[in-house]
Amino acid sequence: MPKITYISSEEKITTIEVTNGLTVMEGAVQNDIQGIDADCGGGMACATCHVYVKDDWYDKIPKKTDGEEDMLDMAFEPNKSSRLSCQITVTDELDGLVVKMPSKQG
């Protein structure tokens, strides 16, 4: 199973195995990783699963849709490495992905 690393805003590092097909958001929520709220449950309707994707990974993951970009306008402190973790589906290619959480969601 691909390993995904979540870094909290206080630099706490958690690496877990996430089943292919789940999203990076679901991986966090199901494993009680703090810092990803996902209020809307993965519907791209709330921007509370916002993460920063490390530069070397940003271009490797599938591109964001317009809807995701719109929603990121409403995230807390978005920047050019921002993504919604509910829109990143885990595959073997993403083994080793590192995401960092903002200091708060929303």
Added chain:
Amino acid sequence: MIKTDTLVIGAGPVGIFCVHQLGIIGLKSEVVDNLDKIGGQCIELYPDKPIYDIPAVPDCTGEELTNNLIEQIKAFKTNFHLNERVEEIKKVEKKWITKTNKGTEFESSSIIIAAGVGSFEPRKFSTKEIDKFVGKEILYSIRDKTVFKDKTVCIFGGGDSALDWAIELSNTSKVILVHRRDEFRGMQASIDKVTQLKEEGKIKIYTKYQLDAVQGSEKVESISIKHDDKTIKEIKTDYVLGFFGLIMQLGPIADWGLNLNKKTIPVNTESFETNKEGIFAIGDICSYPGKLKLILSGFHEGALAARGCFKYAKPDEKYRFEFTTSSKIVKDRLGVKE
């Protein structure tokens, strides 16, 4: 003090349909919602977007769904208390007393919380040390646009609110529009208008910038905005407006002792009652094994919660199951003429 059988917190689709279910079994209800309109997330987040999983409705928009639900409860003449947020609840003997932030008080034998993911509140700037200006020169909504006349107004955001106000205020104020990226996500007509106003020199636009700092002692004098490439620009302005949409905040509900788990309220699946007698939770805010955050699930939850409220409203009566198709009493309640 408003006396009713059941107080419904939240005027989203699930709250509205629950009013229907309460109504057909003969219970009166009042509804409170922090938004200025009925419809909850349907009306605030996706009024124009289609929904495809409402049973027997192949597709409808959030707005259509809301309007149909309002139509469906018309006969009950329910009062909606909009722009009000429930602040505190307390139990006095067998009744729940609920108070809103506007001071409205309710006395009811039961409460149904259909509050979704919480009440909608404006998303705010994350910039540090700006609190003393918020509500004065830094605003997240506009009550009186005349205060901006002949002033410089710096508007942040890329959606319809930001664009609409930029267009509107450009008639009487000097407007600077700042957005974190090049694309705006409002209606095309508004984007075109803003582009035109920019070309005519009536609006200044800075994109790929975000608010970095605010300068001023008594009042805002200038702000600094930071580009993606980290360069900083200082702008003199009288007002700063932020339109970043709304965020859902659980608010005071978190303090009611309902054993919250990940911002949701655990319930039993028989009546959707919480750990507190007479308080029920339905829709996105409730959790139980197998919970799906779907509108259709919320309708089912509301139907059962309404029956659960019956014994608190009418302790001396026995609830009798009836169909709307055949029951004369239910049809009378619905105002059906035969």
